[in-house]
Amino acid sequence: MLGIDSAFSMVEALTTVITDSWIAKRYKLGKPICSFVVCLIAFILGTMYTMDIGLFLLDAVDHYVNSWGMIFLGFFESVSVGWVYKSGAQQKLVGRMSVIVYNFFFFFALLIAIIVGLTIPSM
Numbered sequence: 001m002l003g004i005d006s007a008f009s010m011v012e013a014l015t016t017v018i019t020d021s022w023i024a025k026r027y028k029l030g031k032p033i034c035s036f037v038v039c040l041i042a043f044i045l046g047t048m049y050t051m052d053i054g055l056f057l058l059d060a061v062d063h064y065v066n067s068w069g070m071i072f073l074g075f076f077e078s079v080s081v082g083w084v085y086k087s088g089a090q091q092k093l094v095g096r097m098s099v100i101v102y103n104f105f106f107f108f109a110l111l112i113a114i115i116v117g118l119t120i121p122s123m
Contacts, residue, residue: 011039011042014038018038020035053112071114071117078110087103
């Protein structure tokens with residue numbers, strides 16, 4: 001039952017995001033139609049994994065999601081937090097130069113961490 005509960009929660013989360021967005025309001029999409037489209041797309045994408053090449057695809061997707069995907073996710077989370085906590089407000093609080101220096105060294109350290117993390121062979 002664990003797999004079907006996870007599928008319900010993923011479909012419900014994606015359907016809620018889509019129906020609350022401007023896309024659903026513009027095209028007058030209800031939750032049943034949106035859920036059907038999400039399930040149909042998931043079914044079509046999931047069918048690839050039932051073929052002979054399914055395990056190879058699963059291994060490839062697993063590798064790239066766990067190495068590159070998580071790095072990009074962490075990077076864009078950092079950028080989005082900076083976007084939410086407006087740079088202008090930070091500059092008023094501590095000064096423009098302090099924010100620029102902090103952001104430069106933060107992204108420099110992040111870049112170095114990504115390079116080191118990707119060049120060290122996995123154990």
